[in-house]
Amino acid sequence: MLKKVxxxxxxxxxxxxxxxxxxxxxxxxxxxxxxxxxxQLSESLGQPVEVGGIGAAIYPRVTxxxxxxTIGQPPxxxxxxLHVGTDFRALLSRRIEHAALRLSGAKxxxxxxxxxxxSTTDPAAGDSSSDSPxxxxxxxxxxxxxxxxxxxxRMLLGDIEMVPQGQxxxxxxxxxTAENSTIDITGQITDLSGxxxxxxxxxxxxxxxxxxxxxxxxAGNAGLATTGTASAPTPRGTAGAKAPPMNIAVSLExxxxxxxxxxxxxxxxxxxxxxDALVLEPVHFGIFGGKYDGNLTFSLGDMPAFRLNxxxxxxxxxxxxxxxxxxxxxxxxxxxxxxLTGRGMDAVSAMNSARGTARxxxxxxxxxxxxxxxxxxxxxxxxSGASAKSASGPASESFDRLGATLAVANGSAxxxxxxxxxxxxxxxxxxxLRLDGSAINLAGQVQLSExxxxxxxxxxxRYTQEQGRVTLPATITGSADxxxxxxxxxxxxxxxxxxxxxxxxGKAINKSLGGLFKR
Numbered sequence: 001m002l003k004k005v006x007x008x009x010x011x012x013x014x015x016x017x018x019x020x021x022x023x024x025x026x027x028x029x030x031x032x033x034x035x036x037x038x039x040q041l042s043e044s045l046g047q048p049v050e051v052g053g054i055g056a057a058i059y060p061r062v063t064x065x066x067x068x069x070t071i072g073q074p075p076x077x078x079x080x081x082l083h084v085g086t087d088f089r090a091l092l093s094r095r096i097e098h099a100a101l102r103l104s105g106a107k108x109x110x111x112x113x114x115x116x117x118x119s120t121t122d123p124a125a126g127d128s129s130s131d132s133p134x135x136x137x138x139x140x141x142x143x144x145x146x147x148x149x150x151x152x153x154r155m156l157l158g159d160i161e162m163v164p165q166g167q168x169x170x171x172x173x174x175x176x177t178a179e180n181s182t183i184d185i186t187g188q189i190t191d192l193s194g195x196x197x198x199x200x201x202x203x204x205x206x207x208x209x210x211x212x213x214x215x216x217x218x219a220g221n222a223g224l225a226t227t228g229t230a231s232a233p234t235p236r237g238t239a240g241a242k243a244p245p246m247n248i249a250v251s252l253e254x255x256x257x258x259x260x261x262x263x264x265x266x267x268x269x270x271x272x273x274x275x276d277a278l279v280l281e282p283v284h285f286g287i288f289g290g291k292y293d294g295n296l297t298f299s300l301g302d303m304p305a306f307r308l309n310x311x312x313x314x315x316x317x318x319x320x321x322x323x324x325x326x327x328x329x330x331x332x333x334x335x336x337x338x339x340l341t342g343r344g345m346d347a348v349s350a351m352n353s354a355r356g357t358a359r360x361x362x363x364x365x366x367x368x369x370x371x372x373x374x375x376x377x378x379x380x381x382x383x384s385g386a387s388a389k390s391a392s393g394p395a396s397e398s399f400d401r402l403g404a405t406l407a408v409a410n411g412s413a414x415x416x417x418x419x420x421x422x423x424x425x426x427x428x429x430x431x432x433l434r435l436d437g438s439a440i441n442l443a444g445q446v447q448l449s450e451x452x453x454x455x456x457x458x459x460x461x462r463y464t465q466e467q468g469r470v471t472l473p474a475t476i477t478g479s480a481d482x483x484x485x486x487x488x489x490x491x492x493x494x495x496x497x498x499x500x501x502x503x504x505x506g507k508a509i510n511k512s513l514g515g516l517f518k519r
Contacts, residue, residue, distance in 0.1 A: 037066065037084075047072045064096070080105030097137045106147040139164050154178070154210055167191050171199065181205045194244045201250050206257035206267065209345055212278060212304050246275040257285065260345035262323065264292075276300060288323070290315030290334065306350070307341045317362055321480070323347060326437035329480040332365020332402070340408060351435040352411040361403040370397035370483050373424050376446060376472060379487035398422055411435055418442065424449050427474065437480030446487070447471045 034054040041049040052068025064084040071077040083102040144160040158176035162169040169192065174185035183206070187199035250271040257264040265286030272279045281295035294310020315334040321327060324347060340356035343349060374395070397420075404418040412432050420427035429444025448456065448470040456470050464470050478484035 033064075034066070037064070041071075050075075076109050078107045079103045095137050098140045099138065100141040100143070101139055102143045102145065103147070104145050106144050108147060108149045110149065110151040142169070149176075151213060154213060167193065168195075168197060178207070178210060181207060189248075191244055194246045194248075196244055196247045198249045199251070201252050201254075201271075203254040204256070206254045208257060208259045208298070212298055212300060212345075246273065248273040252280070252283075260350075261347065262287075287312075288316045288319040303343055303349075304345060305341070305343045309339045310337070312336050312338065312360075317365060321437070324351070324436060326480045329368050329437055330362070330365060330402075332362040332399070334360055334362045336360035348436075354411075354435070355409045358406045358408060358413070359404075360406065361401060362399075363401050364399075365402065366396045366398045367402070367420075367483070368481070369395050370476075370485065371395050372397050372420075372422075372427060372446060372474075372485055373452075375474075375485040375487060376425070376448065376470075379472070408435070418444070424452055429474075429476065431476075433480075440476055440478055440480065440483055442476040444474060445471050446474045 034051050038049045038051040050070045051066045055065040066082040069079040069082045081104045142162050149156040156176045156178050160174050161172040168189040170188050176183045183203045185201050189195045189197035252271050254267040257267045267285040269280050269283030278298045283296050284293050291313045292310050297307040299305040313335045318331045321329045336359045338358040340354050342354040399422045401421045404415040406413040406415050414432035416430045418429045426447045429442040431442035433440045453469045473488040475486050
């Protein structure tokens, strides 16, 4: 008996399923349904929508399958299959309520057309026509699988899950991939017409060049303008109220990032994306083995402008000078503060356009081929034919600290307070240098340490001393790869005469005073 009941139930389920299937096909696969749905989507989006084919399924829920869907003219969005899942009662009322849209094989090309998105949260909104074979009333979920987002020659691939909420959407899960980079996004867009919202972005590697290009294209014509449900239908292709400006707040974390050929490590911070700029404030990342803490702003466009204002710590100067095109010219660790503006993402463009100020201090390093001590020894030896190369001592100069306040403009930096401090000497200089190291023009004074002063000849100390130390006027020219240090012997002679005159005047005064007191 039980076996017969079970078989009867199974037969009933099969018959009901078959009946339900054919009933669904009869309701949703008519050509009038296809054209009606295309018209409703066109009205809702404000752009022409074409639907190539239509089908139906009943498992796991009643689903209308639209194939070969295109949006826009020319088409900017193409969907291979659009699945519209609805509740069972849709069979009876022919109203698609609480639908789940699943798009497979979607292709999106930026910039998007101008949309005018009409809210459909009011169930009455679907009754635009009493004799309509089917009406889309509300959508609870949108899922995009294998979507391609194209901007020029750039391509993003990904999967998107979102839930419509009023004038915006809740982004439950967004995974985008470009080449070897993957970005995960969650958050909420409160107003699609801007868009406006808050997002959380986590990435393995970010490429700022591609990111800025996509943001620029999106901001230039995102094509989203929402309109609320009105008593009268919104005319096709017309937007409602003026859209708010694009304004998206982003919490950002990335294992690394690139800007042109510059590589950054462990990037984190807060970002704001508007139609004009991408602002990271605050932002923290590793650079050349050190740290950057501050803010960073990029304007949008073909040649992005930048502004950075930050504190640097522990930057490896060997790596930094190699990146700038002058490898092995200087070593040590840099700390300081920078406030610069410029344009371009590559090193050459950034250096040539940079303007602003910087305070830098480099510790425990060397300057290639500087040879300050060797030059001083050669210049003061008094040997005919002596040269810096023939003198003993290293060609590179070690230092404890090298610091300067810099004014940066037109690919150059000028300073009024450069100081080079080492156990053997102190150099104080003014002048400038090209940021790429191709030219140096500094002038100042070299002051020997107390130890080297004591080793110098008595006459040299007498005629060149300042504060009891041998002090010599020096110039540094040439390039970072091949600096040329010269001691200005003419100025040495002038100082010697001045010191001699001062010495003789002192002797005369002492002699006169001595004679006066003897009387």
